Structures are given as structure tokens and as C-alpha cells.
Amino acid sequence: MVKAIRVHHPGGPEALQLEEVDLPAPGPGEVQIRHRAIGVNFIDIYRRTGAYPAQYPFIPGHEGAGQIVAVGEGVTDFEEGDRVAYVGALGGYSEARNIAADSVIHLPKSVSYEQGAVVMLKGLTAQYLLRRTFRVKKGHRVLVHAGAGGVGQLLCQWADALGAKVIATVGSPDKAEIALKAGARDAILYRTEKFEERVKEITKGKLCDVVYDGVGRATFPASLDCLAPFGLFVSFGSASGPIESFDIGLLTQKGSLFATRPSLFDHIAKRRDYEDMAEDMFHAIKRGHLTIEPPQSFPLAEAAQVHAALESRQTAGSMVLIP
Incomplete structure (x- = not known):
């Protein structure tokens, strides 16, 4: 038995319940990770x-x-004791879990577990946004909404390192300083x-x-007015709510x-792409293009409070739960 947070019905933060659940041995092609x-x-x-x-x-x-504590039949790339990180299927809010080995990446010794737990989803999101969705180069002008958030800070760092001129939007003077x-060269309140x-x-x-818009409803359609002709609007999140349907002719009117509305899980669906993206991200960290600040840490049992703070958009940077 392991402790885990479970959701039995849709709802607010109170829907997150700490419970004990069974954890069987990993199946074929799986590894078991102690978070x-x-x-x-x-x-x-x-x-x-x-x-x-x-x-x-x-x-x-x-x-x-975390660390791999058991491997299932047919797994050859990992063994017990390996330091790993992942972005993959549901099941993370737990002391330990089973997950497909194809979802797991070896974690460099220079990257802590806490950093590894926040860099996979956010870092790989920044990677596919900056290096695959739109290949940012020197001289590009880039607008990053929520520039003080977890993904926002990584986008500002990496785009700046690539030579782009970065503008960030933020919600307060304190967050402006973070961006x-x-x-970011400029921060807009x-x-x-x-x-x-x-x-x-x-x-x-x-x-x-x-x-790059991870905010959604609150920043649309004004984001389109920030783009030069033939510019690209990238919606990758909906922190303020989803963008409502709009007349595609609006794109013509604005130049x-x-x-596009890309998804990280589409970009990492192929193992080779996943490995290449992770390698590029870890190289960016090694070169100093990305600095993974130590995240704020909270006990697993406080998941509901953490959700409430994140949902109210009163947080800056990344957060982790510690089992």
C-alpha cells in the first residue's frame, strides 16, 4: 500500500483526497518509481x-x-537504483507508481530530484514551443504571457539566450521583476x-x-493585435479559461x-523525439540557457492547498509535492 491523492468526481481543490491504494509489481514494459x-x-x-x-x-x-525500485519484464534500458524523471500518464500524486518505461528519462546527476520533477513538463513545453512550434532565432520579437510563471520564466530565459527580444506580461510589479x-527586456502589467x-x-x-499564450480567455483576441503580419499565435494553456470559438477570418483581418494549439504529449509521442527533446533541454541547462530555480516544496498531503494557490494565480515559479 502507498499513499496517494485521488479524485472521485470533478470539483474544487477539496476533491483531492489523500488515501491508501494498492501498488502491484510493475507489468511488462513498466518500471516502478519511488517518488x-x-x-x-x-x-x-x-x-x-x-x-x-x-x-x-x-x-x-x-x-x-525519483528512483527506480523495480522493473517489469522486457525492460532493458533501466535498472533498480536509476535516477529518473518523467512526464507521462496520470498517477503522479503518489508515494510510488508504475509507469511505462518509454515515459521515463535518465536524470543527470547535476539535476536534483526537485528540479527534475518540475523541468520535464515545463522544460519540454518550453523546448517544443521555442524549438519546434516556432524556431526562435536571434532578432525575433517574442511576447510571453504570464512571464513570471513556471513555463513563462523558462520561455523568457531560453528565448533571450537564443537572441530574441522578449516582452512579458505579468500581473504585479513583483512578478515584473521576476520576468x-x-x-524579458520589457514587462507589461x-x-x-x-x-x-x-x-x-x-x-x-x-x-x-x-x-506564446498559456493564459487563454483573458488575453484573447488582444494577443492577435500584438502580431506582425504572418506572425504566429501559439495557445498552449488556459489558465484564465478556454478561448471561445472565433471566426477564422479574424486571422486574415489581423494580417x-x-x-496553433499544440500539445506536449503529441510532441513526445515518439520515443526518439522525446529523447531528443530531453537531450536538447538538458544541454540548455548545462549551457546556462535555462536555470531551474529550486521549486517551492509542500507535503503531498497539502495538495489541495497547493491547487488553491495555483488556481488563484497567486504563485510565481514552480511547485513540487514531497511524499
Whole structure:
């Protein structure tokens, strides 16, 4: 038996219940991981509320890091004692879990368990956004919404290291300082300023090549007004709620724009892509292009409180649960 957080029905943070569950031996192609740290992400809130469907009851959490304590039949790339991290199927909010070996990546010794538990989903998200969805290069003008958030800070850091001119939107002066420290050249206080007007001022009317939007409803369609003709709008999250359906002709009206709604899980569906993306991310960390700040740590039993803080958008940076 292991302790785990389970959700029996969609709801608020109170739907997260600490329970004891059975943990069988890993099956063929699986490994069993004893968690040392568990990543907390907005996708966990989407699962809990039912915005992203799941079969009840379920254990939330798509990201974690720890040690392999058992391997199933047919697993050859991992052995007991290996330090690993993963982004994969539900089941992360637990002391230990079984997971497909194809979902697991060896964790470099230079990366702590706590860092590993927050860099897989957020770091690989930054990787596919900056290196695959739109290949950011020197001189590109980039707008990052929620630049002080977990993914936002990584986007600011990495885009700046790639030579881009980064503009971030944030909710407070304190968060502006975080985004600027991460690599943004300018920070816009979206609660008191119209960010689309400020972007036009900052760029002297040239606007941006790409907008990375993990906020959703609150920043759309104004994000389109921040893009130069043929620019790309990238929606990768819905922290303020989903973007409602819109007339695709709006993209023509705003300058023959492109728009996409990519998913990390599509990008890592093939093992080779997953490995290549992780290698690129860890190299970026080694080169100093990404700095993984120590995340805020909370006991697994406090998952509900952590969700409440994250959902209210009162947090900055990353958070982990410690079993």
C-alpha cells in the first residue's frame, strides 16, 4: 500500500483526497518509481475540474522524479537504483507508481530530484514551443504571457539566450521583476495596462513574430493585435479559461496570421523525439540557457492547498509535492 491523492468526481481543490491504494509489481514494459518529488501543473487542475476528461477515480499528476525500485519484464534500458524523471500518464500524486518505461528519462546527476520533477513538463513545453512550434532565432520579437510563471520564466530565459527580444506580461510589479530577471527586456502589467498597446509602443509599431499564450480567455483576441503580419499565435494553456470559438477570418483581418494549439504529449509521442527533446533541454541547462530555480516544496498531503494557490494565480515559479 502507498499513499496517494485521488479524485472521485470533478470539483474544487477539496476533491483531492489523500488515501491508501494498492501498488502491484510493475507489468511488462513498466518500471516502478519511488517518488522523491512530484511536479504540480495547471494540467492537474484541468483534470481535477473535468476540463480535461479522466476516468474516475484517478490519481492526478503527469510529472515526477525519483528512483527506480523495480522493473517489469522486457525492460532493458533501466535498472533498480536509476535516477529518473518523467512526464507521462496520470498517477503522479503518489508515494510510488508504475509507469511505462518509454515515459521515463535518465536524470543527470547535476539535476536534483526537485528540479527534475518540475523541468520535464515545463522544460519540454518550453523546448517544443521555442524549438519546434516556432524556431526562435536571434532578432525575433517574442511576447510571453504570464512571464513570471513556471513555463513563462523558462520561455523568457531560453528565448533571450537564443537572441530574441522578449516582452512579458505579468500581473504585479513583483512578478515584473521576476520576468525581467529571467530575460524579458520589457514587462507589461496587464491588470493596469492594455498590453496590446504597450507592445506596439515597445516595438515601435513592428509588433511580434510570435505570441506564446498559456493564459487563454483573458488575453484573447488582444494577443492577435500584438502580431506582425504572418506572425504566429501559439495557445498552449488556459489558465484564465478556454478561448471561445472565433471566426477564422479574424486571422486574415489581423494580417494573415497563423494560429496553433499544440500539445506536449503529441510532441513526445515518439520515443526518439522525446529523447531528443530531453537531450536538447538538458544541454540548455548545462549551457546556462535555462536555470531551474529550486521549486517551492509542500507535503503531498497539502495538495489541495497547493491547487488553491495555483488556481488563484497567486504563485510565481514552480511547485513540487514531497511524499
